[in-house]
Amino acid sequence: MYQYNQNERTLLKQRATQFKGQIARFEDQTLDPEFFQQLRLRNGLYEERWSHMLRVAIPYGNLSSAQLRKLGDIAITYDKGFGHFTTRQNIQFNWPNLRDVPDILTELAAVDMHAIQTSGSCIRNISCDHFAGVANDEIADPRPWCEIIRSWASLHPEFNWLPRKFKFSVTGGRQDRAVIRMNDIGLQIVGEDTEETYFDIYVGGGMGRTPVIGKRIKQSLPGTSLLAYLQAMLRVYNQYGRRDHKYKSRIKILINALGVTTYKALVEREVVANEASTPSLDKNRLKALKTRFNALQTRVTHSAGNTRLPVNDSAFQAWLKTNTFDHKKADERIVSISLKGPHSAPGDLRADQMYAIAELAEQFSLGDIRVSHTQNLILPHVELEQIATVWQRLVQLKLASPNSGQLTDIIACPGYDFCSLANTTTLDVVRQINQRFDNLNKLHQLGPIRLNISGCMNSCGHHHVADIGILGVDKKGEQCYQITLGGRPGIKASLGKRVGPAIDKKHIVDAIDEIIQIFVIFRAPGETFMACFNRIGIQAFKERIYANY
Amino acid sequence: MQIIKKREVINSPWQYQFSGTVNIFNRFTLIPYQQWLTLSSSQQDVLAGIALYPDDTIDFSDHKLTAFKIIAVIFPTFHEGRGYTQAALLRHHGYTGELRAVGAHRDNLILMEQCGFDAFDLVNSEDPRRALSAFDELSASKTLH
Numbered sequence: 001m002y003q004y005n006q007n008e009r010t011l012l013k014q015r016a017t018q019f020k021g022q023i024a025r026f027e028d029q030t031l032d033p034e035f036f037q038q039l040r041l042r043n044g045l046y047e048e049r050w051s052h053m054l055r056v057a058i059p060y061g062n063l064s065s066a067q068l069r070k071l072g073d074i075a076i077t078y079d080k081g082f083g084h085f086t087t088r089q090n091i092q093f094n095w096p097n098l099r100d101v102p103d104i105l106t107e108l109a110a111v112d113m114h115a116i117q118t119s120g121s122c123i124r125n126i127s128c129d130h131f132a133g134v135a136n137d138e139i140a141d142p143r144p145w146c147e148i149i150r151s152w153a154s155l156h157p158e159f160n161w162l163p164r165k166f167k168f169s170v171t172g173g174r175q176d177r178a179v180i181r182m183n184d185i186g187l188q189i190v191g192e193d194t195e196e197t198y199f200d201i202y203v204g205g206g207m208g209r210t211p212v213i214g215k216r217i218k219q220s221l222p223g224t225s226l227l228a229y230l231q232a233m234l235r236v237y238n239q240y241g242r243r244d245h246k247y248k249s250r251i252k253i254l255i256n257a258l259g260v261t262t263y264k265a266l267v268e269r270e271v272v273a274n275e276a277s278t279p280s281l282d283k284n285r286l287k288a289l290k291t292r293f294n295a296l297q298t299r300v301t302h303s304a305g306n307t308r309l310p311v312n313d314s315a316f317q318a319w320l321k322t323n324t325f326d327h328k329k330a331d332e333r334i335v336s337i338s339l340k341g342p343h344s345a346p347g348d349l350r351a352d353q354m355y356a357i358a359e360l361a362e363q364f365s366l367g368d369i370r371v372s373h374t375q376n377l378i379l380p381h382v383e384l385e386q387i388a389t390v391w392q393r394l395v396q397l398k399l400a401s402p403n404s405g406q407l408t409d410i411i412a413c414p415g416y417d418f419c420s421l422a423n424t425t426t427l428d429v430v431r432q433i434n435q436r437f438d439n440l441n442k443l444h445q446l447g448p449i450r451l452n453i454s455g456c457m458n459s460c461g462h463h464h465v466a467d468i469g470i471l472g473v474d475k476k477g478e479q480c481y482q483i484t485l486g487g488r489p490g491i492k493a494s495l496g497k498r499v500g501p502a503i504d505k506k507h508i509v510d511a512i513d514e515i516i517q518i519f520v521i522f523r524a525p526g527e528t529f530m531a532c533f534n535r536i537g538i539q540a541f542k543e544r545i546y547a548n549y
Numbered sequence: 550m551q552i553i554k555k556r557e558v559i560n561s562p563w564q565y566q567f568s569g570t571v572n573i574f575n576r577f578t579l580i581p582y583q584q585w586l587t588l589s590s591s592q593q594d595v596l597a598g599i600a601l602y603p604d605d606t607i608d609f610s611d612h613k614l615t616a617f618k619i620i621a622v623i624f625p626t627f628h629e630g631r632g633y634t635q636a637a638l639l640r641h642h643g644y645t646g647e648l649r650a651v652g653a654h655r656d657n658l659i660l661m662e663q664c665g666f667d668a669f670d671l672v673n674s675e676d677p678r679r680a681l682s683a684f685d686e687l688s689a690s691k692t693l694h
Binding site: 007008010011014015017018021022031032034035038039121155157158159160161162163235238239243273274276277 | 609610627628629630631633634637638641654656657659660661663664674686687688689690691692
């Protein structure tokens with residue numbers, strides 16, 4: 001776990017005080033309201049449909065038990081007792097009062113947390129593989145590099161007023177669990193030797209109204225040169241990105257306009273021209289970071305107790321199969337805690353559940369918790385002999401849905417119920433899907449299926465990269481839903497294809513049902529939804545959905 | 550005009566002439582860089598200050614830039630971001646004269662200073678004296694130099 005030093009801690013407290021002053025000047029009308037809006041966004045504070053919303057940064061999705069407890073405290077003291085984990089691995093509180101926010105920031109600072117640059121036209125939270133450091137298919141732990149990038153990007157004075165928001169994601173191996181190709185810059189570790197770590201760099205990926213898969217601009221760049229290259233990329237974007245049109249200001253638009261080759265040439269010219277002044281990699285710092293990320297709390301030992309795997313318990317077996325993953329150590333497993341149940345909104349967690357998971361992490365996971373971009377929580381270090389105990393505890397907490405990667409592991413933005421940008425609600429559709437597909441056996445037979453729902457074009461629910469994507473649209477004042485099929489995150493990313501005209505709220509879940517039925521009919525034995533769709537194409541789905549609609 | 554320079558409020562002798570004919574005999578005149586480029590080299594030598602606009606094309610490695618006594622960088626809005634890169638590149642290429650942000654806002658002063666600005670001509674609605682306290686708000690944050 002990365003720990004801040006004294007200077008960084010001072011900075012967080014100063015930041016809270018600075019924001020308090022800005023709020024005061026906004027309220028006495030000596031600070032321009034439009035300027036204040038931009039300043040508060042850079043402290044993660046939105047004005048939403050019913051209230052303000054505070055987006056707290058969880059750098060590269062890493063949380064300690066102490067931090068998770070503090071989030072629970074904040075949920076109780078300043079909010080309505082819960083928080084929402086997002087697809088960029090941050091947490092959102094939906095009901096803070098503006099005047100309480102500096103106090104919230106001060107409380108967060110006490111556990112090395114903040115809301116810096118979680119919104120606004122600046123570099124946002126660095127996203128990362130939620131299995132970082134423990135995945136058995138990893139080439140190198142990406143987290144030290146995430147921290148190096150975060151430190152460089154955080155309050156970077158040159159890049160506070162970019163043309164538009166800027167998102168990074170980093171993955172540590174061949175498998176990309178961090179959606180890197182849908183970020184403005186995606187980094188993949190492709191090799192490591194005693195001297196260097198090597199990165200492939202993708203640029204210009206993004207969701208939204210014009211989704212684009214990022215293009216590889218650089219192969220096997222040595223980590224020593226990484227910050228210099230990233231700075232050049234940002235600098236070229238800052239200078240040439242469009243500023244005349246809000247929806248044409250992302251770097252993906254610039255890449256499209258210039259072409260990757262020209263953009264790359266500008267970047268590499270910038271690297272050379274400013275070689276003497278570019279940020280260099282501090283190798284000692286990198287070494288210290290690698291040590292820090294490995295120096296977790298000491299393992300808590302437990303009495304022999306109930307350590308035998310309940311092999312005959314089918315519920316346990318189902319959960320073990322779907323919700324636990326291979327760890328690089330043979331006697332440990334990675335555990336996914338599902339925040340997707342029939343009784344709560346995807347990604348939401350109550351304060352009492354936060355405290356319970358914090359405790360669980362301390363007891364069984366070295367005090368380390370991860371937030372995944374799928375809006376679930378991960379316990380990365382569970383010993384095999386404790387896994388049944390962990391499961392039983394999760395069952396008590398009603399956080400043991402064995403649905404990781406399945407149809408009901410739905411990624412959903414908060415939608416119209418919370419967000420002022422949304423066209424439609426999402427949470428009611430999620431509830432209905434959960435009700436329709438409540439038979440666990442049938443669910444498991446379907447195999448892995450990604451179903452994601454976004455309430456508007458901004459695509460915070462990542463519907464573009466889902467097997468079944470649902471997009472909320474406004475059709476002549478009515479809330480309707482457009483379905484896309486065949487999207488996929490990962491290195492071989494693909495964007496979902498629109499299946500037909502938008503469907504009204506009354507019939508959308510029926511349409512999803514039809515899609516699953518077509519899959520079941522045409523599916524080869526053991527075939528995944530993704531493979532089936534790629535094999536049979538969109539037509540059969542289209543005909544079935546619209547035959548009855 | 551009153552500006553902030555090196556964290557003090559001072560009177561500045563420089564005058565802006567951003568349009569019209571250049572009065573090249575007044576050595577305290579600042580003209581746009583693009584206009585300066587069109588002058589003959591003897592005319593260029595007389596003027597000691599230029600102003601950069603956000604979409605100017607600039608060769609930052611041009612040594613002539615380092616000879617100026619003052620370079621003013623124009624910020625038409627509080628959210629204009631290109632001037633920060635212009636400042637950083639000027640300093641990185643060895644410019645040591647006065648680097649002035651024109652159209653500055655109190656709440657951007659720390660960022661500007663960290664990019665290399667040492668002089669600030671605030672927008673009309675802001676009082677330079679009251680803005681001075683902004684500089685110490687994030688003393689723990691880093692500078693680019």
